[in-house]
Amino acid sequence: MEKKKLSLPTQILIALILGVVVGLICSATGQADFTANYLKPFGTIFINLLKFIVVPVVLLSMIDGIVSMGDMKKIGSVGWKTIAYFLCTTAIACIIGLVFANIFNGAGLFPTLALEEGAEWTGNTSAKFMDTLVGIFPSNMWESFRTANMLQVIVIALLIGGSILAAGEKAGPAKTLLSSLYSVVENLMTFVIKLSPIGVFTMMAWVVATQGASIIGDLALVLLCAYIAYILHAVLVYSLSVKVFAGHSPIDFFKKASPAMIFAFTSTSSAATLPVSKESASSLGADEDIAAFVLPLGATVNMDGTAIYQCVATVFLATCCGIQLSLGQMVTIVITATLASIGTAGVSGAGMIMLAMVLTAMGIPVDMIMIIYGVDRLFDMGRTCLNVTGDIACSLCVTRWEKIKEGKA
Ligand code: ASP
Secondary structure, rough: OOOOOHHHHHHHHHHHHHHHHHHHHHHOOOOHHHHHHHHHHHHHHHHHHHEEEEEEEEHHHHHHHHHHHHOOOHOHHHHHHHHHHHHHHHHHHHHHHHHHHHHHHHEEEEEEOOOOOOOOOOOOOOOOOHHHHHOOOOOHHHHHHHOOOOHHHHHHHHHHHHHHHHHHHHHHHHHHHHHHHHHHHHHHHHHHHHHHHHHHHHHHHHHHHOOHHHHHHHHHHHHHHHHHHHHHHHHHHHHHHHHHOOOOOHHHHHHHHHHHHHOOOOOOOHHHHHHHHHHHHOOOOOHHHHHHHHHHHHHHHOHHHHHHHHHHHHHHHHHOOOOOOOOOHHHHHHHHHHHHHHOOOOOOOOHHHHHHHHHHHOOHHHHHHHHHHHHHHHHHHHHHHHHHHHHHHHHHHHHHHHHOOOOOO
C-alpha cells in the first residue's frame, strides 16, 4: 500500500496540538523541567538553523529584488508608479499594524512573560540617533555577517544591488551568480521550513509547560490584533485606492478579486497564487501587459500583510520580554519591516524568517519567535491574502494612471 504523506500545514497543526497537550500535561504534573531539558533543545536546534539562514536569505533576496526592480527602468513610468504604490501602501500597513499593536498593548492585552535566564533583552534602548545612523554603515562586510547586524546587511545589499545595476552589462556574470546562489539559499530555506513541525512541537510544549495555559489566550489575542489590522488595511487602503485612483467600485473589486484572495488564504503563497491573481486582475479590467509586470513583481516585493504581521509580532514579542518600545524604535520598526517585507519571498512561511531579521535589528532575542511560531500558519493565511489583494489593486491603479497619461481616460 502506498503511504500517503501528510502535507506540511497538517504536520504543523498536529505538532501544534500535540505540543499544547504535552505542555499542559507537563504543567499540570509539575514536569516543566522535562520540557526545558529534553524538548526545548530540539527547538533550539531549529532556531539556530533559522538564525543561520537569515543573513544569506536577507542579503541575496534583497539584491535579487533590487536587480529585478532595475529592469523596470526599461518599463519606465509603469515601473516607478508601481514602486511608489508598493512603498506607500507598505508603509501605511506598518503604521496600521503598529497602531493596533499599541492599542492592544496599551490595553494590557499583551503579556510580559517570566523568561528564563538567557532570554532577557540585551538590546540598546537609548542609542543616540547619530550613533544609530553611523552604526548602520558597515566598515567590514564579514563582521556585519558574523554579528548578523541586519541594518548593515540591508545596506550592503542595497549597495551591491545598486552597483550591479550601475555596472550594466559587465555585471551579467555577477547577476547570474547571485541569482543562482539565491536559488540555493531558497532551497535551504525550504528545507529548514520542512523541519518546522519538530520546532513547533518542542517549543510549544515548552512554552505552554512553563507559561501555563494562559499563553494560548495571549496567542489568540495577538492573532485577533493582526487580523483586525489586515481587514482595516484592505477596507481602508485598497477600497480607497481602487475607488479614488482606478474609479472602481470597492465591492466589485473584492468580489472579483475573491478567487485570488481565497486561493492565497489557503495556499499561503503569493507566488503560487499568481495564475489566479492574473485571472482576477483581468476580470477587473487591468491592462494585460501592466498586470503581467505588476503581479509577478508584487508577488516578490509587495507584502503589506507581511509588514503588518511583522509590526504586530515585534511589539508583542517585545512586550513578552518586558520591553516597552519608544517612538524612535517604532520608526525603526516601520523602516525595517518595510524592507523585510520587500525581501520576503512569496512562499509559505517566509515572512516568519524575515521576522527574525526585524527582531535582530531591534535587539530582541530571536528565540522569542518560538512563542508565536506554532500559530504562524494562521498569521500567514491572512497576510498572504492581503499581499495578493494589494498586487491586484496596484495593477488596476497603474492601468488607470497610464490611461490618463495617454489621454484615454
Ligand atoms: N506567505 C507570504 C506570501 O507568500 C509571505 C509571508 O510568509 O509573509 O505572500
